[in-house]
Amino acid sequence: MKNLFLSAAIVLGSLTSFASTSPVTNTIVKSISVQDEYTEIKVEEVxxxxxxxxxxxxxxxxxxxxxxxxxxxxxxxVTVGDKVGSLYANADGSWVKK
Known part of the structure; x- marks a missing residue:
């Protein structure tokens, strides 16, 4: 009987080490967006x-x-109806996805 209580205490004691929480680590994620520099031109210059x-x-x-x-x-x-958006194109008129 003594061995039963002793083994139960050992098992319960070992389970508490698994139940403890691990320290929280903060991970910092930096995102850098590279953007081409656009300068405003007149609409007639397009x-x-x-x-x-x-x-x-x-x-x-x-x-x-x-x-x-x-x-x-x-x-x-550009404005289409009540929606406003930006489109990108090359000088030859082909669309660029950004």
């Missing part, structure tokens, strides 16, 4: 290939602002 592609893809779109980067990519701020 190449006709880009404006033609815009009219073909979005006939009801209104071009409100245009930006250009050093790689001759264009950022177009």
């Amino acid at each position: 190449p006709s290939a880009v404006t033609d592609a815009l009219k073909k893809a979005y006939p009801d779109a209104i071009l409100s602002k245009a930006y250009k980067n050093t790689a001759s990519q264009y950022k177009l701020e």
Whole structure:
């Protein structure tokens, strides 16, 4: 009987070590977004290939602002109905996903 109580105490004592909580470690995740620098240009300075592609893809779109980067990519701020968004295109009128 004494051995039974002793073995039960040992088993319960060893289980409490598994029940203890481990210390919480904080992991810091940094995200860096690389963005091309776009400078604002006049809407009239956008190449006709880009404006033609815009009219073909979005006939009801209104071009409100245009930006250009050093790689001759264009950022177009457009309004379609009540939605406002940005589109990216190359100088030849092909769309760029960003």
